[in-house]
Amino acid sequence: MTLISVEQLTKTYQSTTVVDHITFSLEPGKCVALLGPNGAGKTTTLRMLAGFIKPTSGEIVFDEKRFTKDVRRYVGYLPQYPVFHNWMSGEEFLIYVGQLSHLSKKEAKEKANELLDLVNLIDAKKQRISKYSGGMKQRLGIAQALIHDPKLIILDEPVSSLDPIGRREVLNLIRELKKDATILFSTHILNDAEEVSEEILLLHKGKMIKQGAIDEVSETKDTTAIHLAFFEEPKFIEERLKEIDSVFKVNRQDDGFILTVHNVKAARNQLLDLIKHEEWELTKFEVATSSLEDIFMKAVTD
Amino acid sequence: MQWQTIFKKELTENWRNFKWIWVPIVFIIFAVMDPVTTYYLPIILESAGNMPDGASFDIPIPSVAEAMLMSFNELGVLGVLIAVVASMGIVSKEVKSGVYELILSKPVSFTNYITAKYTAMLSLLAFSLVISLLVGWYYVTVLYGELSITQLIVSTSFFIIYFMLILGIVMLFNSFFKSQGLVAFLSIITIIALNTISSIYSHVLTWSPALISDYIGLYFFSGELESEIWLSSAVAVALTVLCLAIAVTTLKNRALD
Numbered sequence: 262m263t264l265i266s267v268e269q270l271t272k273t274y275q276s277t278t279v280v281d282h283i284t285f286s287l288e289p290g291k292c293v294a295l296l297g298p299n300g301a302g303k304t305t306t307l308r309m310l311a312g313f314i315k316p317t318s319g320e321i322v323f324d325e326k327r328f329t330k331d332v333r334r335y336v337g338y339l340p341q342y343p344v345f346h347n348w349m350s351g352e353e354f355l356i357y358v359g360q361l362s363h364l365s366k367k368e369a370k371e372k373a374n375e376l377l378d379l380v381n382l383i384d385a386k387k388q389r390i391s392k393y394s395g396g397m398k399q400r401l402g403i404a405q406a407l408i409h410d411p412k413l414i415i416l417d418e419p420v421s422s423l424d425p426i427g428r429r430e431v432l433n434l435i436r437e438l439k440k441d442a443t444i445l446f447s448t449h450i451l452n453d454a455e456e457v458s459e460e461i462l463l464l465h466k467g468k469m470i471k472q473g474a475i476d477e478v479s480e481t482k483d484t485t486a487i488h489l490a491f492f493e494e495p496k497f498i499e500e501r502l503k504e505i506d507s508v509f510k511v512n513r514q515d516d517g518f519i520l521t522v523h524n525v526k527a528a529r530n531q532l533l534d535l536i537k538h539e540e541w542e543l544t545k546f547e548v549a550t551s552s553l554e555d556i557f558m559k560a561v562t563d
Numbered sequence: 564m565q566w567q568t569i570f571k572k573e574l575t576e577n578w579r580n581f582k583w584i585w586v587p588i589v590f591i592i593f594a595v596m597d598p599v600t601t602y603y604l605p606i607i608l609e610s611a612g613n614m615p616d617g618a619s620f621d622i623p624i625p626s627v628a629e630a631m632l633m634s635f636n637e638l639g640v641l642g643v644l645i646a647v648v649a650s651m652g653i654v655s656k657e658v659k660s661g662v663y664e665l666i667l668s669k670p671v672s673f674t675n676y677i678t679a680k681y682t683a684m685l686s687l688l689a690f691s692l693v694i695s696l697l698v699g700w701y702y703v704t705v706l707y708g709e710l711s712i713t714q715l716i717v718s719t720s721f722f723i724i725y726f727m728l729i730l731g732i733v734m735l736f737n738s739f740f741k742s743q744g745l746v747a748f749l750s751i752i753t754i755i756a757l758n759t760i761s762s763i764y765s766h767v768l769t770w771s772p773a774l775i776s777d778y779i780g781l782y783f784f785s786g787e788l789e790s791e792i793w794l795s796s797a798v799a800v801a802l803t804v805l806c807l808a809i810a811v812t813t814l815k816n817r818a819l820d
Binding site for chain 1: 564565568569572576579580660661662664665666667668669670671
């Protein structure tokens, strides 16, 4: 069962291809992070999914059938920099967008108050939006995305512009929302992705360069890094390390060596044997699974 | 339903930013200024006191029709300018600020969006025209003599049709550009061009909407409606619909940047 599947989605502006044949699908009830450096095409992808930019080519299929109706009915969208009618109060704005989404005035009002409660703005609901802080606006932005009970919630950089407290509030909110909706959010901050999402899509220069479950992607199956450091650097160590058959690559660092190995178990034993045999004064031995950041940097610089 | 939502929101917005107050007031000033100052001009000149002794001017007192036309003429120039300024940001401001992106993410129809905004602004302008011309008419009748209210109502209605087109033009440029200044500039250039060409070739372009105010003038003098005014009005309405239709398609196909 997939909620939305995207095939060979492409967007070209004049001669530049912003999104280049990307394919992925989203399952219901998952929280997926769309990662990528600035200018990777994240916002364009999200806007196409939200239904207000037409793709140059490719297909977006919603709920296993081609949507003929307006997708915007099923999608809640938070822009990167949400701007409201500042002369309205928070409550008025939510009622307004609720009615735009074909709710009756009464339904819109009920839903607005429910959401104001959820995003913790109920005390500020009568205040003009112009008086809201950045964090409050972001939360109001999330509330407006939820007003018509969307099946898919799309959040464009929901936490990037916030201070640590605002960021914490919004991440907690996303964790809350995950319980009953599919969330797709973009970020260039890897910690945020690791914290709340189960899956990641890694976008670079408009191309999808990695996708999958977060622990799947971050645990590179065949190669792992081992970090070694010594009290005093032994002679010919580099050559000796390279002789070990499971060691694939040796990188000298300021504080020791990073070894890229094929088989962690074998490499660990062989290394420890060697160190013990040579009586090297080991100060650090660390098996590092590559973090999302490593994957990101590796993928992006390749 | 959605149309009413946008329409009401526009009315509220224009109420809260005081457009419902200042536009009518400015229009009233335009409508009253000329007939009143012309009437009191001899007294003003006298009390200014720097006239040489014995100098006397015979300033002809305008007729009722001429006086009423002064109101229309002022509104036809300055009123149009104010109408353009009051509506230059009607769409472009929302696109520029970014709130448009949020509205667009809801299932909003572009036709509703454009026409509701248009109608809300038109009702503000029509209200301002009616109220200001009524006040102008009051002063004209007090100072210059009788003028039938029917004539005022008929000519005001045609004048509103002319303003429909003005607003349509502003709407059209709104859908193209983000900059309010550019919208205002191009709208005014277009209106000036329309007026200039129409008055130069007025014998050929008898159907031109820009001639509506000329026909209103003739109507005040003769008391009879020129038959061309109907054609000009029909053309004005047709052009307005065209402007709005183009505005809708432009917004639909316009890429967000």
